[in-house]
Amino acid sequence: MTYTYEQLQEKNRRYLWNPFTQMKQYLEDEPLIIESGSGVKVKDVRGKEYYDANASVWLNPHGHNRQELNNAIIEQLGKIAHSTLLGSANVPAILLAERLVQLTPERLQKVFYSDSGAEAVEIGLKMAYLYWKHRGKPEKQTFLSMKNAYHGDTVGAVSVGGIDLFHQSFEKMLFPTEKVSYPYPYRYEGSQEECRDACLQELEDCFIQKSNQIAGLIIEPMVQGAGGLIMMPSGFLKQVEHLCRKYDVLLLADEVATGFGRTGKMFACEHEDVQPDIMMVGKKLTGGYLPVAATLTSDRIYDAFYGEHEEGKTFYHGHSYTGNQLGCAVAIASLNLYEKDQVVEHVQQMSEVIKPLLKEIAELPHVGEVRQLGFMIGIELVANKSSRSAYGWSTAMGAKVCRRALDLGLLTRPLDHVITFLPPLVSSKEELREMLEIIRQAIQEVTEA
Structure with missing residues (x-):
């Protein structure tokens, strides 16, 4: 049966609750x-x-x-x-696990496996918590994360998150964590190096205590994603x-957003040759087809549970769907395309x-700034x-620009007031040019109206 747009719009209104969406505004517009x-x-x-x-x-x-997928x-x-x-096990899950171990940092x-990036984070937190318990140090049970961080929307992931707009409403549901400053060089009065060193000193002071x-x-390696696409200064992650390592604290790298070529390396940790104890991946793992995520750990952590x-x-x-065969099979095919199409190399070239x-x-x-x-x-x-003064939250300027871009054929x-541009990694030079021209036009028309 074929439905008209109006019929589907009405069904959306009656039955569907969209994520991260204010439904009143969404339904008053043309969804x-x-x-x-x-x-x-x-x-x-x-x-x-679009x-x-x-x-x-x-x-x-x-x-x-993609036909291959x-x-x-x-x-x-x-x-x-x-x-x-x-x-029990299955063939695609085993073969994908092998590929992931071969691709990720040596440690x-x-x-x-799990079904989403947030679940991968939950698993990593549970593993780290129980690791110390099994090693006879149950007092090591607190997690440290960065201010303005985003690690997903389940309770554990929100607990280590730091974006008040998303998380404050759930405050009484969360477990306590420690937070330290993330280096924001563009908001710091001194140099990037001074910003980096000040935040590192704050981190070490926390470790000392x-x-x-x-x-x-x-930590989100190299880029805080949902926090506004904030780039780390050079040398901070390392x-x-x-x-x-100095203070015997496990390092958990949340590569859900940054992994699989998005930053110009297969994984963002590679930019500074960082070896995490636990890494979470998701999003692009299956080529955007099916919900599969993974938490990778060192043998040191695995062995603490072995007995x-x-x-x-x-x-x-x-x-229930951990290691789903369809998802793992398409993930393997996606990794094959990374090699066949030289996707990471393409991102490096097109980035320039x-x-x-x-x-x-x-x-x-x-x-005010373009960060890349x-x-x-x-x-x-x-x-x-x-003056770099921000728009008031109520102006919804970012949303207005994105709405105009939609009219112009771009989604x-x-x-907040940061326009995100994270296109498919295989986008051609001409496609990228056309997309950025639409964004430029939308910004100009809305902000200068």
Whole structure:
């Protein structure tokens, strides 16, 4: 049966609650209802095409409707769609685990599957907590994270998060954590090096006082994503690793947003040769097709749970669809495309190609800064360029610019007053140029109206 746009809009109003969406405003507008996609574009039910400039919330690397990925699912579907990983295994899950261990930093040797990045974070936190208990140090049970961080929306992930807009409403549900400052060089009066060193000193002071209580430090490597696409100053991540080793604190790297080529390296930790104890991945793992995430750990952590049944060291955590065969099969096919299409190299090349275009946008009267690492790009809007004064939250300037971009044929989302540009990794030079031109036009028309 074919439904009209109006019928679907009414069903959306009556039955569906969209995530991260104020439904009153959304339904008063003309809701976007996607029907299909091809390459770097999606099409709505009325036939209009849009550039998918945030890669369907940062997770589509190869474009939509890739035949190689479709075929991987169809081939696996002819064998089996799903069987439990609780007490048994399956072929795609084993083979994908091997590939992930081969791709990720050398310290990581074991793979534990889940269904989303937030769940991968929850698993990492539980592993770190129990690791110290099994090693005879149960007092190490506190987690340390960065202010303005985002690690997902489950209770544990929110507890180590630091974005008040998202998290404050749930305050009484959360467990206590320690927070330290994240280096924001563009908001710091001194140099980038001074900003970096001040934040590192704050971190070490915390370790000096409380490392005997801290199980792990969780961090988004190189870029704080949902916090506004804030880039780390050079050398910060490596020094964080050094301090974790010095004070015997586990390092948890949340690569859900940054992993699989988005920053111009396969994983953001590679920019500074960092070896985390636990790494969480998701989003692009399956090429944007199915919800599979993974938590990778060192053998040191795995071995702390390895023992006889009566020792009570079993890791009692799992999900019904953990290690789903369809998801793991398409993830393997996606990793094959990374090699075949040289995706990471393409991101490195195109990142340089678009810098002049980003510079033009940065010169607009109401753009305070354009921040970029690979294909993670944030365009910060400001009310006054010279003073860098921000727009008031109630102006919803970021949302207004994104709404105008939608009219012009481009789909993205704001982070408050930061316009996000995280396109599919295979986007061509011409596609990138057209997308950035739409963003430039939307910013100019809305902010200068």
